[in-house]
Every structure is written in structure tokens, then in C-alpha cells.
Amino acid sequence: MLIRTAKPWQLPDSVATPESVYLDRRNLLKGLGVAAISLPSIAAAVEDEVPSKSSPDTALSSSAPYPARRNDRFTLDRPLTEEAIAARFNVFDEMSVDHSKVHELVGQMVTSPWKIHVGGLVERPIEIDVDDLIRTLGIEERLYRHRCVETWAMAVPWTGIPLRRFVEYAKPRSSARFLRMISFARPEQSPGWYATRRVFPYYEALSIEEATNELALLATGIYGHPLPPQHGAPLRLVVPWKYGLKSIKSIVSFQFTRNRPSTFWNDLSPDYYSFECNVDPENFPGPWSQVEERMLGTDEVRPTLLYNGYAEQVAHLYSR
Ligand SMILES: Nc1nc2c(c(=O)[nH]1)N[C@H]1C(S)=C(S)[C@@H](COP(=O)(O)O)O[C@H]1N2
Ligand SMILES: [Mo]
Numbered sequence: 001m002l003i004r005t006a007k008p009w010q011l012p013d014s015v016a017t018p019e020s021v022y023l024d025r026r027n028l029l030k031g032l033g034v035a036a037i038s039l040p041s042i043a044a045a046v047e048d049e050v051p052s053k054s055s056p057d058t059a060l061s062s063s064a065p066y067p068a069r070r071n072d073r074f075t076l077d078r079p080l081t082e083e084a085i086a087a088r089f090n091v092f093d094e095m096s097v098d099h100s101k102v103h104e105l106v107g108q109m110v111t112s113p114w115k116i117h118v119g120g121l122v123e124r125p126i127e128i129d130v131d132d133l134i135r136t137l138g139i140e141e142r143l144y145r146h147r148c149v150e151t152w153a154m155a156v157p158w159t160g161i162p163l164r165r166f167v168e169y170a171k172p173r174s175s176a177r178f179l180r181m182i183s184f185a186r187p188e189q190s191p192g193w194y195a196t197r198r199v200f201p202y203y204e205a206l207s208i209e210e211a212t213n214e215l216a217l218l219a220t221g222i223y224g225h226p227l228p229p230q231h232g233a234p235l236r237l238v239v240p241w242k243y244g245l246k247s248i249k250s251i252v253s254f255q256f257t258r259n260r261p262s263t264f265w266n267d268l269s270p271d272y273y274s275f276e277c278n279v280d281p282e283n284f285p286g287p288w289s290q291v292e293e294r295m296l297g298t299d300e301v302r303p304t305l306l307y308n309g310y311a312e313q314v315a316h317l318y319s320r
Contacts, residue, residue, distance in 0.1 A: 159221030
């Protein structure tokens with residue numbers, strides 16, 4: 001029998017980035033500067049690295065709207081994962097590639113105040129603090145399944161802003177066909193930044209049809225309170241019919257584009273990770289099986305569901 005030394009989802013050496021690129025911060029920032037020619041707000045996000053001090057008032061205000069009212073249209077077929085279990089097993093490679101260590105390493109992260117930038121093909125670019133965004137657009141609670149491409153799964157109560165509502169607020173031009181999202185870029189608050197074989201910041205994208213699907217949520221909370229940093233505070237995407245890698249954490253920038261943007265894992269390992277990355281038990285290009293999944297905490301093994309059980313809401317997006 002073949003014994004694997006690396007976990008199958010780890011990055012094959014053939015697609016790893018040369019050390020010179022990720023070890024040298026100045027090179028990294030220069031690299032981002034080049035990207036910023038076509039996407040100006042990335043540069044703004046990267047330069048905005050020095051957090052201003054938050055007043056006690058703003059620190060408190062983010063917890064005021066919790067717990068939010070639950071939207072009962074979204075139901076589960078399994079028990080909720082225990083909060084403490086979900087909070088201690090996280091994929092947040094900017095902190096560590098050891099999922100069990102992430103929650104111990106997020107202490108440096110400053111998540112309030114937190115400005116986001118909304119630009120690209122919009123009527124007018126917007127800069128807004130997440131607390132103001134919450135006050136403006138409102139939040140609700142939803143129970144969702146979550147499925148990682150590594151085959152672990154969980155079921156959790158997210159709180160957040162329906163992404164469709166955010167897209168309407170952003171007023172994209174009719175030429176916008178995709179929504180690109182970029183994570184925070186603060187190496188000094190991210191112990192894994194130079195310690196992993198990844199080139200950050202993390203970036204993701206959805207088609208406008210996906211972004212305006214009723215399931216897409218911009219999560220600001222979990223288990224009835226604001227997100228703890230390990231879950232991607234203060235604002236992260238949740239698209240439960242896709243593998244978890246699409247649900248980008250700690251977003252600072254949103255851009256509407258005409259062309260399909262590249263995505264972090266598709267760039268790193270295109271043979272395994274498509275742009276769409278929809279949960280599918282039968283069709284997965286990587287060298288491990290997606291037929292079953294294992295629930296965090298209970299270790300219960302369940303059959304993987306097409307679109308993670310959300311076919312009714314999303315299958316029409318992908319029929320040709
Ligand atoms: N910025 C960023 N976002 C990210 C990741 C990451 O490493 N960095 N990991 C993704 C993956 S692979 C998964 S499974 C989920 C995990 O979310 P959780 O830790 O809140 O369960 O976050 C996604 N979002
Ligand atoms: Mo994942």
C-alpha cells in the first residue's frame with residue numbers, strides 16, 4: 001500500500017512558490033503593487049496596515065445587535081457542532097497551517113475598527129466600517145452546513161448580512177459579472193504569513209449570479225455573537241454549497257469586475273481546485289475521495305451531498 005507522507009490537500013511541491021517570493025516582505029509588497037495597477041483598492045488595503053485605536057464605544061457597538069433573529073427558512077439535517085469544537089479547529093493559513101493551533105495564534109489580530117473598500121465596476125466606490133455596514137444593512141441568523149475539501153464538516157449558526165443585500169447596496173454597473181474579495185494583509189498580525197508556503201493575501205471570487213443567490217451570506221457572527229478572529233472576524237463570506245476554501249475570511253476589499261478573477265487555491269493548485277469548487281461527491285479532480293465526510297466533534301461519517309445538500313437553491317446556476 002502506498003503511504004502518503006503529506007496530507008492529500010497539502011500543496012504539491014510542483015506548485016509551491018519559490019522561497020524568495022514569500023520570505024521577502026518587500027518583494028511581496030512590490031508584487032502586490034504590480035497587481036494594484038489594475039486593482040487600485042488592493043494597494044489601499046495593503047497600505048492600511050496600521051490600525052487606529054478603537055474607542056470603547058466602537059468596540060462595544062459591534063456586539064449590540066446580537067443575537068440576531070433567526071431566519072427559519074434555512075434548516076439542518078443534523079445536530080449543530082459544539083461551539084468550542086468549531087472554535088478550536090480552523091483553517092486560517094495566515095495564522096498557521098496547523099488547524100488546531102489557529103485559535104491560539106490569533107491574539108495579535110486587530111479586528112475593530114475595520115474598514116472595507118467596495119470598488120471596481122460600481123456607480124461610486126464606498127469605504128465603510130463593518131459596524132456601520134451592519135447598522136445600515138442589518139443581520140440575521142442562519143443554520144448552515146459547512147464542508148471543507150479536506151472532508152471534515154460542521155453545522156453552525158452564522159449571523160450575517162445576506163450578500164444579495166450587500167450587492168444591491170454596492171450598486172454594481174450592468175457590466176459587472178463577478179465579485180472579487182480580498183482578505184486582510186497584515187503580516188505582523190499573522191504568525192503564519194511567512195511560515196507557510198502560501199502567498200497572501202487570500203483572494204476569492206464569485207459570479208454575480210452566485211453572489212446574489214439567497215444562500216450567500218457575509219457573516220459577521222457565529223453562535224449568537226460577533227465572529228471570534230479564528231472564524232474570520234469581523235466579516236467573512238459563507239457560501240455553504242461550495243467547499244469551505246471559497247468562504248474567504250477577514251475581508252477588506254470587494255471589487256466588481258467584468259472578467260472572471262483568479263482565486264487563491266485555483267492559482268496554487270489548479271489541478272485540484274476549480275474556480276467554482278462546488279461540493280460534489282462524484283466529480284472531484286483531486287487525488288482523494290469526496291464521497292464521505294466526517295463531522296467535527298462527533299466523528300460521525302455521512303455521505304457527501306451534491307452542492308452540500310443545497311441543490312434546490314443552486315443547481316439551476318450550473319445547468320448548461
Ligand atoms: N483568509 C482566509 N480565508 C479562509 C481560509 C484561509 O486560510 N484564509 N481557509 C478557508 C477554508 S479552506 C475553510 S474550510 C474555511 C474554514 O472556516 P472556519 O475556520 O471558520 O471553520 O475558511 C476558508 N477561508
Ligand atoms: Mo477548507
